[in-house]
Amino acid sequence: MSKADIYTIEQIAEIVEGKGLFVNKDALVTSLVIDSRTLSNAPQALFFAIKAQRDGHEFIGNAYQNGIRNFLVSTDVAQDQYPEANWIKVGDALLALQKLAIYHRAAHQLKVIGITGSNGKTVVKEWLYQLLATDFNIVRSPKSYNSQIGVPLSVWQINDSHNLGIFEAGISTVGEMSKLAAIIEPNIGILTNIREAHDEGFANKREKLIEKLRLFEGVETFIYSPEHVLPNITLPGKKKFTWSFNQPADLQIVDVLNKGTSSILKAKYAEKQVEVTIPFADAASIENVVICWVTLLAMGYTALEGTYRLSKLVKVGMRLQLINGVDHCSLIDDSYSADISSLSIALDFLNQQNQHPKRTLILSDLHETGKSANELYQEISLLLNQKKIDRLVGIGEQIGAHQHLFKIESSFYKDTEHFLANISEQNFHNETILVKGARKFGFEQVVKRLAQKVHDTVLEVNLNALTSNLQFYRSKLSPGVKTMAMVKAFSYGSGSFEIANLLQYHKVDYLAVAYVDEGIALRKAGISLPIMVMSPEPSAFDAMLRYQLEPEIYSLEVLQSFLHFLPRDVVAFPIHIKLDTGMHRLGFEHYHMAELTALLKNTQQLKVISIFTHLVATDDKQHDEFTKLQVTWYEQMYEALSNSLAYKPIRHVLNTSGISRWPQYHFNMVRLGIGLYGFDGALEAQKDKGKGDGLKTVAVLKTSITQIKHIYPGETVGYGRRGSLPNGGQIATVKIGYADGYSRAFGNGVGKMLVDGKLAPTVGAICMDMCMIDITGLNAEVGDEVIVFNEEQSIVALANEIKTIPYEILTNVSQRVKRVYYYE
Incomplete structure (x- = not known):
């Protein structure tokens, strides 16, 4: 941060119109904290005691113990217990956080893209970052920080070096978006879509749309699809740029050709035919690509430049995965993204793990951070000390050149190939290992080497x-x-x-x-x-x-x-x-x-x-x-x-x-x-009755296709010749059986699994390690993913099929089935 981006505690008290009680009114504040466990640069952090599901005032003692000395509160605190602390007293800590973010945003003149919608906000934001990072120094929401708390924390990251911001906004009820709009102040607005997701807080689709559009009041350019707006609603934006799959628009998709794991999108733009090949085939990714495509065009990029950049898009790593590793280790896979914000989030997740005495980070060079290499790796070194990381394995020429900055146990390799060739010298054992790297380093190879080899079926x-x-x-x-x-x-x-x-x-x-x-x-x-x-x-x-x-x-x-x-x-x-x-x-x-x-x-x-x-x-x-x-x-x-x-x-x-x-x-x-x-x-x-119950699906059981066979009329399938396809067809053998917890009661068509988004019934008896399903007429290949249960094919539905309860379905999943834990 430049001097203009650093505030004293006294200045912040004035900005939020709070009452200050200071032992050091000139104490500097560079980071904002709402969780006493996720600290960064504690001496220059300001802890906001927000009353949410848990009252932040209950954790002031923890924050003080962890080194924080600046606090913003809304209720009286026994201040004599914290002799070195500075205090700001306000009526509402959340409103104070938002007010500070509004002030900070207004102090910086940069172009800002604001994104909202029912789905796709985070993916569109991350892909726009990939597409625009060569031309702009970008600040963006970490992960999916899009709430009443997440947005101000995102905007606080802005400093004088940034010339483009990309922030997403999510709401759950009427009256929330105006607060986020005042914080983000976008110049370009993107409405991804309006669907049934998160409908609970709104009377109907119209009310939800009107509320979301409040983010875009005053934008120069508004990007949307006519398919996702309603008649008789005034749309914002001095300029409007539209996209559609079904009707005339500035960018009209006229055909989508599926090529297995990729797609060709053919479109009409400026009365010309244009097309792009993208490395995605699912409907959600295709829609998100189109939104990014039209955004590039609206920003003045040529159709040729846009299609070239879109063809280079890579999958967004949205998850931190926790899996079993070799030699009694636990492995956290975050191998698809690398920036300082997501590194801090991943380190917090690493710190939640207490099952091993040692915490290790495997980290690649970080690029396009807007900071000098020396400044960046000094910050990372400080972060690792604060998060109590025991060991660092650095991979890349830049991090290796700055190895003198790291005071913890560390080793360095020029590239991934060099590390893998010498991995035995690390002696990984009984530790939690976070693998965090830029995509170009191919850290999926590292995860593959360190992951425990287990049964293909995954919960x-x-x-x-x-x-x-x-x-x-x-x-x-x-x-x-x-x-x-x-x-x-x-x-x-x-x-x-x-x-x-x-x-x-x-x-x-x-x-x-x-x-x-x-x-x-x-x-x-x-x-x-x-x-x-x-x-x-x-x-x-x-x-x-x-x-x-x-x-x-x-x-x-x-x-x-x-x-x-x-x-x-x-x-x-x-x-x-x-x-x-x-x-x-x-x-x-x-x-x-x-x-x-x-x-x-x-x-x-x-x-x-x-x-x-x-x-x-x-x-x-x-x-x-x-x-x-x-x-x-x-x-x-x-x-x-x-x-x-x-x-x-x-x-x-x-x-x-x-x-x-x-x-x-x-x-x-x-x-x-x-x-x-x-x-x-x-x-x-x-x-x-169609009312949301507020609960989310936690577990998804999935397996894969081992082999596909053509079955002729009259042929039988499985033990005891219990299965058949009277008219013939195709069956797939999948890697799950009763030893995995898939009950024999699901045999002979009672059980169903999702293949290519469609239900495929079982054929014949369930075997110990596998079973067969009818995939006649479905688009399926060997190796394809098969869903046993998820949100769509629920555990409740499975339980009903065999007249039992969800407890039994869930607890029956064998421990030989690999568990993968992920945090988005």
């Missing part, structure tokens, strides 16, 4: 979706209500430490596992959260003590055994008391209360952390009276037990489906299980 777990589902349920809780997350049964089949790390990072209060060995695995992976064990076995009591695992006590026998086991010097060991109010599975019943209270009253060795029960039908309206009766019995038993103690243990009765339907029973804590993964029986009725 993809979307960590963003899981986080969104967690926040969905948290939004329904009153302040102070705790969350216990159920991670038993390999986190419902989705993983172990990978899920627990994320939940710990997002500060859930408790984890729950079924058995002691699950808890031990989490402790060994660096999980420090309190963990309740639901089925404690006497043989594992010693391990529970050593690993600080908290048993669920559900009977007098278990309680007496545990008391007998505990060494005499143990005091106030945490336990959880389970009451049976009608489930009749595990738990104390009312006639146990006298003996239970006597035992607990006469020992100092135990502390009852919580008293809970399990409600049997919180999702089912026909059993609501029984649910109320269960809670009545629970409250009576709780009072009898807690009155004998000198304290009030945590109360909790609700599982996932109860959180939405029974807010009056949230008490002190709720237990969140299958809802984290996108399933809630209490919300299914609303979903069937």
Whole structure:
């Protein structure tokens, strides 16, 4: 940043019209922070205590401990606890952040492209960056920072060296876009499309379109498709540039020729025929390419120059993938992009991982950053120190030339080929490795070498979706209500430490596992959260003590055994008391209360952390009276037990489906299980009526085609000759069977998988490691991807096909199936 881009804390207080209390009014601020865990240059950071799903004021202590000394707050804070801190007090911290961004944007005269729409915003932004980076020094939104918080943080990156900004804006309800428009102030506006995505906050498509168009009030040029606007709506822009697949437009696509993994787009522009070959074949990518194409034309590029640049587009790396690596390592694949903003985001994701003692970064040269090489690698060195990275492997001539700037364990190679030839000297073992590189370095070769070779069938777990589902349920809780997350049964089949790390990072209060060995695995992976064990076995009591695992006590026998086991010097060991109010599975019943209270009253060795029960039908309206009766019995038993103690243990009765339907029973804590993964029986009725339930699909199970065969009428398929195609056709053998968790009940056409976007039924019996599907009439080749379940072909649908529940489908996915975790 130039001097003009650096503010003092006193100047910021004036800009946001806040009340300042400073120990150093001249303290410099170069970075803005909303999360105490994702710090960059802490001494010159300003922490905004924003009240969102979590109140930022709760994390001021963490931020101060991590080195931050500048704070903007909206409520009173015990400032004497932070003697070196500067404070700005405002009415609303989010509005103050936006006001500061508006000021900062207005201080810079650069051309700005603003993008909004239902889909494609981030891809269009990243492709425009690829297309225009040779002509402009560009600042852009990191990843998909397009919210009320993300946009101001994006705009804050602007400095005097930038001459083009590309920012995306996303909204969820009426009244939000005007705030983002004031921050972005675009000169060129791009409306990608208007579709059903994110409809929940709007009365109808018209209302959503009008709200999104507010971003473009005052733009010089407005780029859109007539297919995505409505009649009788005034469109913004002094100039308008249009594109369409179906009607006359400035750029009218007249034909799309699919060539396998590429496409030829033929179009009409300025009364001439033009065409471009692009390395994409899916409909979404083709539409996004057309939007970029028309943007180049609107900006004055010739048709020839535009088609040349478009042909060189490369896939946007939208995901950070977490996979198993060789030699007990975990591997984070971010091998498709390289800039300082995405590096910081990737390092934060790396820091969430606690399963290994060492964190390693493999990093290529970074190009087109707008900074001198010396300035860039000094900044990266500082970033690695702040993020506590243990080792750096630098690949490229530039980073190698600046190796003296890095004070951590490091080694350097001139190119990827040189690194791969000498990879054995690195001795990677029991560490988390982030692979981050510019596409030209071909780091996919590095990932391939370091990834564990496993079964081709993959369960993809979307960590963003899981986080969104967690926040969905948290939004329904009153302040102070705790969350216990159920991670038993390999986190419902989705993983172990990978899920627990994320939940710990997002500060859930408790984890729950079924058995002691699950808890031990989490402790060994660096999980420090309190963990309740639901089925404690006497043989594992010693391990529970050593690993600080908290048993669920559900009977007098278990309680007496545990008391007998505990060494005499143990005091106030945490336990959880389970009451049976009608489930009749595990738990104390009312006639146990006298003996239970006597035992607990006469020992100092135990502390009852919580008293809970399990409600049997919180999702089912026909059993609501029984649910109320269960809670009545629970409250009576709780009072009898807690009155004998000198304290009030945590109360909790609700599982996932109860959180939405029974807010009056949230008490002190709720237990969140299958809802984290996108399933809630209490919300299914609303979903069937077309109302969004707010939950996102977390897991996608996919496999691939091994072989394709032509079947003649009368021929049979599979064991027992159970399968046939009466009229003949084609079958594909796919790499999933009952040993992978794909039940034999799905055989003979009961189960269906998505091939080329269309459902293909199974043929014959399901084998141990594979099965056959009918692909007659479908566009399919050996090696093609096959979807077993995703958002479209849902787990709920699969469960219905074999008359079971989503829990069983998800938990049955075998551990031999490779898990890939990704963060967008």
